[in-house]
Each structure stands twice: as C-alpha cells, then as structure tokens.
Amino acid sequence: MTRRTWPLRAWTLVALAGVLLLSACGEGRQSVLNPSGRDALLLYDLARVMFVGALVLWLLVGGLFVYVTRINPREMSRRLAEGLIVGGGVLFPVVLLGGLLVYSLPLMQAPREADEGLRVHITAEQWWWRVEYELPDGGRVTSANELRLPVGARTGLVLNAHRVIHAFWVPALGGKADMIPGRETYLSLLPEAAGTYRGQCAEFCGASHALMAFETVAMAPADFEAWLAAEAQDAAAPQGEDATRGAQVFAREGCGGCHTVRGTQAVGQVGPDLTHVGSRLSLGAGILGVEAPDFASWIAHTETLKPEVAMPSYDHLPPDDLTALAAYLGGLE
Amino acid sequence: MTRITENEDAREFRSEAGSLWRITFGPLIWAVHFAASYGATALICAKGGTGFVEGLRLGIGIGTGVALVAIAWLGWQSWRQWDLLRDRDWENDQGTGEDRHQFLGHAAFLLAVISFIGVSYVALPVLLIGTCR
Numbered sequence: 001m002t003r004r005t006w007p008l009r010a011w012t013l014v015a016l017a018g019v020l021l022l023s024a025c026g027e028g029r030q031s032v033l034n035p036s037g038r039d040a041l042l043l044y045d046l047a048r049v050m051f052v053g054a055l056v057l058w059l060l061v062g063g064l065f066v067y068v069t070r071i072n073p074r075e076m077s078r079r080l081a082e083g084l085i086v087g088g089g090v091l092f093p094v095v096l097l098g099g100l101l102v103y104s105l106p107l108m109q110a111p112r113e114a115d116e117g118l119r120v121h122i123t124a125e126q127w128w129w130r131v132e133y134e135l136p137d138g139g140r141v142t143s144a145n146e147l148r149l150p151v152g153a154r155t156g157l158v159l160n161a162h163r164v165i166h167a168f169w170v171p172a173l174g175g176k177a178d179m180i181p182g183r184e185t186y187l188s189l190l191p192e193a194a195g196t197y198r199g200q201c202a203e204f205c206g207a208s209h210a211l212m213a214f215e216t217v218a219m220a221p222a223d224f225e226a227w228l229a230a231e232a233q234d235a236a237a238p239q240g241e242d243a244t245r246g247a248q249v250f251a252r253e254g255c256g257g258c259h260t261v262r263g264t265q266a267v268g269q270v271g272p273d274l275t276h277v278g279s280r281l282s283l284g285a286g287i288l289g290v291e292a293p294d295f296a297s298w299i300a301h302t303e304t305l306k307p308e309v310a311m312p313s314y315d316h317l318p319p320d321d322l323t324a325l326a327a328y329l330g331g332l333e
Numbered sequence: 334m335t336r337i338t339e340n341e342d343a344r345e346f347r348s349e350a351g352s353l354w355r356i357t358f359g360p361l362i363w364a365v366h367f368a369a370s371y372g373a374t375a376l377i378c379a380k381g382g383t384g385f386v387e388g389l390r391l392g393i394g395i396g397t398g399v400a401l402v403a404i405a406w407l408g409w410q411s412w413r414q415w416d417l418l419r420d421r422d423w424e425n426d427q428g429t430g431e432d433r434h435q436f437l438g439h440a441a442f443l444l445a446v447i448s449f450i451g452v453s454y455v456a457l458p459v460l461l462i463g464t465c466r
Contacts, residue, residue: 094450101454105461112466186466 030198032171036218038154038190039111039174046107053100064088111175113188115156120147122159124166124179126205127212127306128272128285133228141232142260144272145285147199147216148231150224154190167203170216176202191218196281207308213286234263235275235332246328249321253314261332271311279333295326345430349437352414356441359407359448366400366452370459378465390459397456401449408445414438 028034035044068076076084121140123130133141147170149155159168161179168187169176172195177187201212219227238247247264250256256266262275277283280290284306288294298305300322303313317325370393377389415438417423425432425439 090446098454098457101457102461105458109462109464109466112464 028172029196030171030200034172036191036193036195036197037170037173038192039188040172041192042107042110043175046104049103050100053096057096111177111187111189113154115188116153118150118153119156119158120149122147122157122168122179124159124161124168124201124205124212126163127201127208127309129212129214130162130272133231135232141228142273143231143276144274145214145282146280147214148224148227149189149191149216149218150221151191151194151218153221154188156186156188159185159187164205165203166201166205166212168199169202170197170199172197173216173218178203191216194218194220198286200286208306211285211287211306213282215281215286217281231276235261238328239331240327242324242327243331244328246324246326246331249317249325250328253317258311274329274332277332278330290330292323292326292330295329296322299325349430349433352411352434352437352441355407355411356437356444359404359441359445362400362404362407363448363451363455366396367455369396370455374459374465383465386463386465390463393456393459397452397459400452404445404449404452408442408449411438411441411445415442 032040032044032047035041117136119134121132121134123132129145129147131143131145131147133143135141157168157177159177159179160183161181163181165181166179167176168179170189173191174187174189177185179185195218197216197218199214199216201209203209205212238244250261251265256264256268258268258270260267260269260273260275262273266274272285278290282288283290283294284298284302287305288298296319300315300317301313302309302311314322373389373392377385381389414435415425416435417439422432422435423439425436
C-alpha cells in the first residue's frame with residue numbers, strides 16, 4: 001500500500017515545487033531574482049557562488065557516501081582512511097570556507113558606502129513609511145509611502161523607527177536593513193535601471209506588518225530633480241466643485257489634526273503627509289491604487305483594510321462627502 | 334612498596350594536572366583574541382572615529398600574530414605529547430598513565446588546530462574591510 005502511495009506524494013511535491021518556481025516568474029518588481037541595483041547584483045552573484053559551492057560540496061559528500069556504501073564497500077586501508085579524515089574533514093573545508101569568506105567579506109561594504117549627494121531619511125511607523133528628502137541647504141521635503149531615487153547615483157538612506165522594530169527591503173535593489181526605535185541605521189542603494197520596484201517591511205511589526213509596503217521609483221537623474229522640485233512645492237488649490245467641497249469636508253472632519261497638506265491649515269504629524277498624495281502610485285502604504293474609488297474605500301474602511309491602524313474608519317460619512325474627499329485628495333498632485 | 338607507588342602516582346597526577354590545564358589554553362587564547370578584537374573595534378568605531386582605524390587594524394594584526402604564534406607553539410607541544418608518529422596510536426584508550434598523558438596531548442592538539450583556524454577567520458574582516466562601515 002505504502003509502495004503505491006509514496007510515488008504519488010513525491011509527484012505532488014515535485015508539482016508544488018514547480019508551482020513555487022513558476023510563481024517567481026512574475027514581472028519581478030519585488031524579486032531578488034530580478035536584480036536592478038548595484039547591491040542587488042552583488043547579492044545575486046554572492047547567492048549563485050554560494051549555491052554552486054554548496055552543490056559541489058553536497059555532490060562530493062553524497063558521491064563519497066554512495067561510493068563507500070554501495071560501489072566499493074570493502075574495508076579501506078588505514079592510510080586512505082586517515083587521509084580522508086584529515087584531508088576531507090579538516091584541510092578541504094578550512095580552505096573552501098576560507099576562500100568563500102575572503103570572497104564574501106569585501107561585498108559587505110557596498111551597502112554601507114556613502115551617498116553621492118542625496119540622503120533620504122525614512123522612519124518606519126505602524127504601518128507606513130515617513131520619507132524625508134534632505135536638500136543641499138539642510139531643508140527637508142516630506143513625503144510618505146513612496147521612495148524616488150535617481151538612477152546611476154548612490155543614495156544614502158538614514159533609517160529609523162517610531163515604536164517597534166521594522167526592516168527596510170527593496171529586494172530588486174539591495175539588501176535589508178533593520179529600522180530600530182531610537183537608533184539610526186544606514187543603507188545605501190544604487191539603482192541601475194529605471195523602473196518601479198516594490199518594497200516591503202521585512203521584520204514583523206504588528207497586526208498589519210504584511211500590509212506595510214511601498215513603491216520605489218528609480219528615475220533618470222533629470223526627471224528626479226524635476227520631481228523633487230515639484231514635491232517641494234505646497235499643495236495645489238482644489239480644482240472644480242467636488243474637490244473644493246472635498247477640501248471643506250477634509251477641514252470639517254479634522255483630518256488636518258493628523259495629516260499635513262502643506263499650504264493649508266492641515267499640519268498634523270501623526271499620519272502620512274498628503275501634500276502630493278494624488279501623484280503617488282499607491283495608497284495605504286502599497287495596498288491600494290490611487291483612483292477615486294480607492295480613496296473613498298480607504299477613508300471609509302481603514303480598519304478593515306488595515307487591521308489595528310491608527311486612522312479610524314470614516315464610514316459615517318455620506319457617499320457624497322466621500323466622493324468629494326476622493327476628488328480633493330486625488331487632485332493633490 | 335605500596336608507599337613508593339603512591340608517591341609515583343601523586344607525581345604523575347601533578348604533571349597530568351598541568352597538561353589538563355594546558356588543553357584549555359588554545360580555546361582560551363581564541364576567546365581572549367575574539368573578545369578583545371570585537372570589543373576594541375566596537376569602542377573605537379563608536380567613540381574614536383576614522384582617524385584611529387589604521388591604528389586599530391595594526392593593533393589587531395599584532396594581537397593576531399601573537400595569538401597565532403602562541404597557539405602554534407601549544408599545538409607543537411601537544412603534538413609531541415600525543416606522540417602519534419612513533420606508536421601510531423590514535424585513540425590511546427588503555428587506562429594507563431602513558432595513555433592518559435598521550436590522550437591529553439591529542440585533545441590539546443585538536444583544540445589548538447581549531448583555535449588557530451578560529452583566530453585566523455576572526456582576523457579576516459580586519460584584513461579585508463578597512464573601515465567601520
């Protein structure tokens with residue numbers, strides 16, 4: 001009976017492994033197998049060298065095991081056995097591990113290298129990202145839940161956290177770095193191809209840990225400069241009837257107690273800065289799009305969409321008000 | 334007769350107590366080298382700044398050299414005590430004084446080998462990474 005069921009289980013495992021492999025064949029926006037930054041390429045090479053090294057070792061040890069138990073199970077000479085133990089058990093691993101250590105240690109430096117002109121301060125909150133671009137004059141441009149980087153230049157990320165430990169990770173661009181309350185950590189990234197990559201909090205940080213993501217946009221340097229100049233501007237005044245009414249709802253409901261919209265009365269620091277929220281690629285820290293229905297759905301159902309989030313669900317608002325708010329926020333480009 | 338044997342036993346025991354202590358020296362040097370290297374690096378990188386990094390590397394380099402020479406000397410002493418090449422006895426599993434003596438040499442030698450490798454690997458980052466980053 002067991003003889004008949006085991007092959008079936010083996011095939012199920014093979015099929016599952018195949019499905020897992022195929023699932024990695026997406027567009028690679030959040031994949032270490034799609035390295036698009038200098039550091040991610042280094043890590044990719046490191047992983048391949050280590051994997052091949054491990055495979056060679058595994059085949060050697062497995063091969064020897066098969067040889068001495070199946071192919072040639074006779075008693076070995078004392079001399080050969082001693083040579084195998086000293087050579088294969090001491091000399092070979094010391095040389096191999098020493099070689100891998102010498103190869104891998106210098107690679108640890110790249111992600112710690114200094115920036116080439118731009119520093120971004122990122123603070124992890126529960127469960128979103130406070131992002132501040134440091135200007136040459138020391139001023140800061142505040143944004144949230146999205147990171148924009150120039151291609152071809154190393155940007156320094158100064159990382160911090162508000163209440164609990166988080167970790168910053170954009171797999172396609174580089175390695176991970178812990179974000180620790182009261183302690184600054186540092187990571188630098190050098191994107192090599194323009195594109196949009198997904199980042200994800202990589203250290204369990206509470207109920208909505210899995211819903212704490214962000215988009216990273218690597219842009220041509222000139223585009224980045226233009227974007228940063230626009231991001232530094234105050235919010236545009238609402239255009240149209242809906243948006244104007246939305247701005248009134250925003251003020252009436254006290255949204256400005258937690259959110260900042262620069263150039264208005266809203267100066268709250270508790271939640272994400274909304275000055276240019278309409279031009280971002282995602283809402284709710286990487287979990288929704290930025291169409292009008294996304295805004296309305298997010299405002300009315302925050303606690304369902306992101307469990308234990310600080311912002312209450314505004315489900316008491318009439319649909320008209322939600323539509324107006326969505327028009328106002330979507331217009332903040 | 335009994336008296337003389339007891340004296341001999343006591344003398345032998347005293348000398349074996351020495352080599353029992355000696356088997357700990359290899360790992361002890363490794364531990365001291367490890368703690369001193371990491372402690373000094375943490376202190377200097379946190380408080381001293383970049384100006385002291387070269388001095389720190391030189392210091393750890395000298396410390397590593399001293400530790401490796403000391404472990405090599407211990408290893409050589411215990412290799413002679415194990416006396417493998419003369420009698421080709423790997424295990425020394427008889428309950429005699431001679432076997433006990435050689436077994437302690439065997440253990441001390443293997444611990445010296447692993448301590449030598451450990452100290453070398455601990456020092457590699459200092460050789461290959463020249464900054465506090």
